[in-house]
Amino acid sequence: MSERVIPLIDVRQLPPAAMALSSTPWIAGEPVLDARLRPLQELRISVTDRCNFRCTYCMPKEIFDNQYKYLAQKELLSFEEITRLSKSFLSLGVQKIRLTGGEPLLRKNVEVLISQLSQLRTNSGAPLDLTLTTNGSLLKQKAAALKDAGLTRITISLDAMQDSIFKAMNDVDFSVSSVLEGIESAKAVGLGLDEQGLWSGMKINMVVKRGTNDSEILPMTRYFHGQGMSLRFIEYMDVGSTNGWNMREVLPSAEVISLIQQEFELVKLPPKGPGETAVRYGFKNSSGQLDPGLGEIGLISSVTQAFCDGCNRARLSTEGQLFLCLFAHQGQDLRTPLRAGASDEHLTQMIANIWHHREDRYSQLRSLQNPTPGSQDVQTDPETLGTQRRKVEMSYIGG
Ligand code: SAM
Ligand code: SF4
Numbered sequence: 001m002s003e004r005v006i007p008l009i010d011v012r013q014l015p016p017a018a019m020a021l022s023s024t025p026w027i028a029g030e031p032v033l034d035a036r037l038r039p040l041q042e043l044r045i046s047v048t049d050r051c052n053f054r055c056t057y058c059m060p061k062e063i064f065d066n067q068y069k070y071l072a073q074k075e076l077l078s079f080e081e082i083t084r085l086s087k088s089f090l091s092l093g094v095q096k097i098r099l100t101g102g103e104p105l106l107r108k109n110v111e112v113l114i115s116q117l118s119q120l121r122t123n124s125g126a127p128l129d130l131t132l133t134t135n136g137s138l139l140k141q142k143a144a145a146l147k148d149a150g151l152t153r154i155t156i157s158l159d160a161m162q163d164s165i166f167k168a169m170n171d172v173d174f175s176v177s178s179v180l181e182g183i184e185s186a187k188a189v190g191l192g193l194d195e196q197g198l199w200s201g202m203k204i205n206m207v208v209k210r211g212t213n214d215s216e217i218l219p220m221t222r223y224f225h226g227q228g229m230s231l232r233f234i235e236y237m238d239v240g241s242t243n244g245w246n247m248r249e250v251l252p253s254a255e256v257i258s259l260i261q262q263e264f265e266l267v268k269l270p271p272k273g274p275g276e277t278a279v280r281y282g283f284k285n286s287s288g289q290l291d292p293g294l295g296e297i298g299l300i301s302s303v304t305q306a307f308c309d310g311c312n313r314a315r316l317s318t319e320g321q322l323f324l325c326l327f328a329h330q331g332q333d334l335r336t337p338l339r340a341g342a343s344d345e346h347l348t349q350m351i352a353n354i355w356h357h358r359e360d361r362y363s364q365l366r367s368l369q370n371p372t373p374g375s376q377d378v379q380t381d382p383e384t385l386g387t388q389r390r391k392v393e394m395s396y397i398g399g
């Protein structure tokens with residue numbers, strides 16, 4: 001007769017949120033809502049805290065130097081651990097996963113993780129919407145493997161068309177042409193091409209810093225107009241504590257769009273789905289008709305128009321900390337219970353419980369403090385004013 005083994009977990013090793021399971025009102029099969037009634041629909045997973053760029057707004061060289069202590073290999077969640085946690089997130093209503101970092105293509109064999117995640121199904125049985133954000137530096141080598149592994153969508157970051165500006169921003173002398181080659185390689189294997197023959201699954205991200213690369217808004221628009229993908233302008237954000245952010249360097253999206261409209265005829269588009277962070281515009285063609293084949297402009301205005309009310313995303317750090325906001329100071333440890341033998345049900349309940357207590361709305365609170373972009377240098381972190389608490393770095397939890 002075979003013996004039934006009941007795994008035991010030492011609850012003293014679990015973080016407080018995991019022990020307070022009885023207060024979870026989540027019912028299996030139902031979506032979980034946070035304290036502001038926002039569902040959990042998207043998960044961003046950072047697969048490495050390392051990067052081969054030193055973008056001045058993200059990993060400034062002076063801080064992320066040879067002395068900087070990155071996570072050790074044993075601290076990283078394994079692909080199996082990530083996949084297991086992802087299943088729990090999917091059962092709570094997550095429909096979309098974005099792999100990020102650091103630079104996700106630096107994680108060895110990341111395509112193996114992609115092939116594991118691409119097998120997962122959402123609660124409704126639909127395939128997971130799986131995407132990845134990359135600086136494009138390794139895309140030429142990796143595009144085919146990513147596509148073969150089941151990746152259908154991709155976002156590539158590029159902050160300028162002019163080499164000198166791009167190199168000053170990535171701070172490692174990486175050229176624009178190498179990123180463009182990466183984009184071409186992704187296109188060559190059809191990464192981001194949808195069933196209608198449109199590049200709806202390919203996005204280009206440009207972070208705009210006033211006085212640094214705002215002169216590149218039109219050159220970038222001219223280059224990508226007609227190619228079919230979405231070019232997204234992101235307001236420079238006060239993430240982390242090391243980039244020396246100040247309000248003077250934020251160029252509001254309203255200024256970005258009025259600049260583009262001086263040269264291109266645009267049509268405002270409806271949001272694609274719940275939790276959409278970008279305000280989208282399509283291009284008109286020479287007959288004055290909206291033409292999806294020409295591509296799109298997206299504006300991500302997290303500083304001037306906070307979208308916390310619809311924020312449906314959680315973030316999982318490289319070492320398995322769950323963060324509820326990009327601007328959080330601290331995460332909740334999922335790796336300890338995972339490695340202590342917690343069951344899938346237990347992990348799912350634990351995540352539900354953490355999400356259920358979520359109140360985060362950092363950008364909204366920042367707006368309430370009412371700093372005006374471009375005008376003055378202000379301390380805008382409502383929670384850290386007068387304290388020593390530091391926000392987590394974007395390279396650690398992913399953008
Ligand atoms: N290394 C990859 C890349 O750069 O695409 C993925 C990680 S990166 C943290 C994700 C996105 O966050 C990139 O598009 C990057 O430009 C953006 N980002 C980083 N720091 C930012 C900041 N301070 N403000 C706005 N966007 C930022
Ligand atoms: Fe690296 Fe991306 Fe951060 Fe640039 S934005 S330093 S590429 S993680």
Ligand code: SF4
Nearest residue numbers: 308311325326362363
């Ligand atoms: Fe979401 Fe936090 Fe950004 Fe608001 S500030 S949209 S809660 S990540």
